[in-house]
Amino acid sequence: MKPESSAEGISREVLASLVLLAAALLALFLANSPLHNAYEHILTTKVQLGVAPFALTKEIHHWINDGLMVIFFLVVGLEIKREAIRGALSKPAAAMLPIVGAIGGMAVPALIYASVNFNNAEHLRGWAIPAATDIAFAVGVMALLGKRVPPTLKVFLLALAIIDDLGAILIIAFFYTYELSFTALGLAAAGVAVMAVMNRLNVMRVWPYLLVGAFVWLCVLQSGVHATIAGVVTALMIPLSSPKKGVDGPLPALEHTLSPWVSFGIMPIFALANAGLAVGDLSMNDMLSQIPVGIALGLFLGKPLGIYGAVRAVIASGLGEMPHGASRMQLFGTAILGGIGFTMSLFIGLLAFPDPTLTAEVRLGVMAGSLLAAVVGYIVLVTSKGAPPMAEEKQ
Secondary structure, eight states: OOOOOHHHHHHHHHHHHHHHHHHHHHHHHHHTSTTHHHHHHHHHOEEEEEETTEEEEEEHHHHIIIIIHHHHHHHHHHHHHHHHHTSTTSSHHHHHHHHHHHHHHHHHHHHHHHHHSTTOTTGGGGTTGGGOOOHHHHHHHHHTTGGGSOHHHHHHHHHHHHHHHHHHHHHHHHHSOOSOOHHHHHHHHHHHHHHHHHHHTTOOOHHHHHHHHHHHHHHHHTTSSOTHHHHHHHHHHSOSBOSSTTOBOHHHHHHHHHHHHIIIIIHHHHHHHHOOOOGGGOOHHHHTSHHHHHHHHIIIIIHHHHHHHHHHHHHHHTSSOOOTTOOHHHHHHHHHHTTOOHHHHHHHHHHHOOSHHHHHHHHHHHHHHHHHHHHHHHHHHHTOOOOOGGGGGGO
């Protein structure tokens, strides 16, 4: 696998975020144009996969969220495993800052959302919506800044977003699961056990893992646990290293192959299917209701306060170090970018509120909070200076 240069990586990050933004804007246009009915009709069209009696029939919208997004979560799982073994999360001292920052960045937004919606038990189901960070958008916005931001902050943000995604995955598994089918779960567990044995036996071809992973996905889809969890579990079973010294396992090549498809295909399709907010259907009361206000405040205020507060506490305690070359203001600007929730926030919002009326409020809150975080975070970072060489140790 040919290594990707720094310039190529930054260009791809920026391009991916622009494609994702274009898809979200197209969804908004379609939802507020004469094409609205056609847009909704396509998303609700039922498609059958397989042959009866071994067939599944779901709306296109559901196939996108339950099917295509499994590949997104597969790539997230591959990133988590790689970073935990070889990357920014492999050394406890280096991992401390993003881990604590991610925890603070999930807890404070959830508390802000809960405080706004405390008097409505149904609305409280959305407490996890502002706890998520969108890797593609957040890293893409930072990549636009180029050399104005020290590389250590880019690594910090990427690691934080990956840990944040792991937290979101656990939240989905434990808090958005209903009416479990233990038979289906048992079959899924058997599939995971088969992949674990293959890993133990050093099976270095990727297709057996993907084949068994597809079986696990099918079982999880019928189990009551959200099907995307199967993608993460499958990723964690795929070997990173080969028994041969200095030779990679199939994980890096699979991640390299799938990442462009996820960045330029699956995530834009998800945005196109889920960001279609019909503004004309919203009244002022809807815009100022508890759900969108709680989400927007959680993302725009809760995320930076939680991330920056937790990280500064760790640095002050001596358990962590300030990212090299970064100033406090740059760190705060990075924490603001953590409030770009978009993809993952929308995803959790759909699980929390299947009701179309409440889904519209979720979209409004996610897009408002994410847009504010992106714009303000960019402004703070573009106007901030790095730490003077002699001042870094005093922070």
